[in-house]
Amino acid sequence: xxxxxxxxxxxxxxxxxxxxxxxxxxxxxxxxxxxxxxxxxxxxxxxxxxxxxxxxxxxxxxxxxxxxxxxxxxxxxxxxxxxxxxxxx
Numbered sequence: 001x002x003x004x005x006x007x008x009x010x011x012x013x014x015x016x017x018x019x020x021x022x023x024x025x026x027x028x029x030x031x032x033x034x035x036x037x038x039x040x041x042x043x044x045x046x047x048x049x050x051x052x053x054x055x056x057x058x059x060x061x062x063x064x065x066x067x068x069x070x071x072x073x074x075x076x077x078x079x080x081x082x083x084x085x086x087x088x089x
């Protein structure tokens with residue numbers, strides 16, 4: 001079974017629970033376990049972005065889903081914000 005990490009806004013967690021995302025306490029992240037992710041969760045799929053350290057504060061203001069993964073030492077955003085970022089490049 002496939003695990004897909006998600007970036008779900010806290011304000012939407014209860015609304016999206018009907019699609020069966022799960023919370024990983026250890027990693028402190030939402031994920032979906034299964035081969036076919038529901039369409040309603042697709043825009044929350046976690047994506048890695050290359051953000052220069054000096055620009056991190058600007059990006060964090062523009063993209064609310066942005067967070068730093070300490071274990072992987074990389075910036076992450078939701079698929080929805082990822083599309084916005086790559087369309088500006």
